[in-house]
Amino acid sequence: EAAVTQSPRSKVAVTGGKVTLSCHQTNNHDYMYWYRQDTGHGLRLIHYSYVADSTEKGDIPDGYKASRPSQENFSLILELASLSQTAVYFCASRGWSTEVFFGKGTRLTVV
Amino acid sequence: AQSVDQPDAHVTLSEGASLELRCSYSYSAAPYLFWYVQYPGQSLQFLLKYITGDTVVKGTKGFEAEFRKSNSSFNLKKSPAHWSDSAKYFCALEPSGGSNAKLTFGKGTKLSVKS
Numbered sequence: 001e002a003a004v005t006q007s008p009r010s011k012v013a014v015t016g017g018k019v020t021l022s023c024h025q026t027n028n029h030d031y032m033y034w035y036r037q038d039t040g041h042g043l044r045l046i047h048y049s050y051v052a053d054s055t056e057k058g059d060i061p062d063g064y065k066a067s068r069p070s071q072e073n074f075s076l077i078l079e080l081a082s083l084s085q086t087a088v089y090f091c092a093s094r095g096w097s098t099e100v101f102f103g104k105g106t107r108l109t110v111v
Numbered sequence: 112a113q114s115v116d117q118p119d120a121h122v123t124l125s126e127g128a129s130l131e132l133r134c135s136y137s138y139s140a141a142p143y144l145f146w147y148v149q150y151p152g153q154s155l156q157f158l159l160k161y162i163t164g165d166t167v168v169k170g171t172k173g174f175e176a177e178f179r180k181s182n183s184s185f186n187l188k189k190s191p192a193h194w195s196d197s198a199k200y201f202c203a204l205e206p207s208g209g210s211n212a213k214l215t216f217g218k219g220t221k222l223s224v225k226s
Contacts, residue, residue, distance in 0.1 A: 033214060042117075042201060042218035043155075058213065090154065099145065099157040100203075100214060 003027065006091050006103035013110050019078040021106050023091030029101075031094040032074040034058075034066060036087040037105075043090065049074060081110045113138045115204050117217035126226045129190035134202035134217060136183050143205040144185040146176055149219070150198045158200075161185060162207075172196075194226040 005024045013019045025032065031050050035043040045058030047066035055066040063085060065077040074093075078085055091103040114137045124130055136142055146158040159170025166178045176187045185202060202217045 035216070040120075040218070043216040045213065045215065048213060056213075059215070094214070099160055100147075100155075101157075102154040104154045 004091055004093050004101050004103035006089075006106050008106060009104065010107045011109070013078075013081045013108065015081060015083060015110055017081050019081050019085075019108065019110075021076040021078075021089055021091075021108070023074045023076075023103060024072055025074075025091075025093040025101075026072065027093050027095065027101060028071070029093035029095045029098070030071070032068065033092040033094075033100070034064075034074070034076045035090045035092065036060070036085075037090060038087050046076065046089075083110050086110045113142070113204055113206060113213070113215050115202050115215055115217035117200075117202055117220050119220050120218070121221050121223070123223045123225065124192060126194050126224055127191045130188065130192040130196070130222065130224075132187040132200050132202075132220045132222065134185045134187065136185065136202075136204045138183075138204060138206065141207045143207050144176075144178060145203040145205070145214075146170065146174065146185075146187050147201045147203060147216075148172075148198045149201065155201065158187070192222075192224045194224045197222055197224045 007022045033048040034046045049055045049068040067075045089106045092100045094100045116135045144161040147155040149155045161178045169175045199219045199221045201219045205214045
């Protein structure tokens, strides 16, 4: 079964601090995604990637950076965390003709 | 630009009734369409997808969806509904063909099935 592993699963960060969320997939998938989920907004796409060493901006990229150093790993970086970035973050991966497989999510609280 | 609209934030029905969750999309060409389900406290799980061909697609857990190009809709259906179907359901769109991998989700519909 396809596996997407996120770490950490939960994090409390200080306003203005740097946060890195990590995602690792063992599916040999080309596409990887970072979404955030907020009540009333559903899932919103932050960044995505379809090949290593390349990332694309999604619908809400401001305040976030992404890094795809290898096919298996995709990180989301908050250089200066803000209160508005408190949310649940989901990483996902997809093959060329497969459905999307999601990780279990990371609950980020910025205080 | 692509977008997905799920007009009903909440749907409540009784066990045994038929359920239909609405989804409409906006995209200039033929889309790939998906439904995902999220149980409380869990991640999203794939239910079904429409790529091409038959306009009625069947998925897991007894769900099916009908693609209607005429009104740009992809509604999810199940009959009868069971209390265990209570969850949040998301419709999603992916552009067909090419290397555009952008997958866009609707805001979701929270389904409550009363036993």
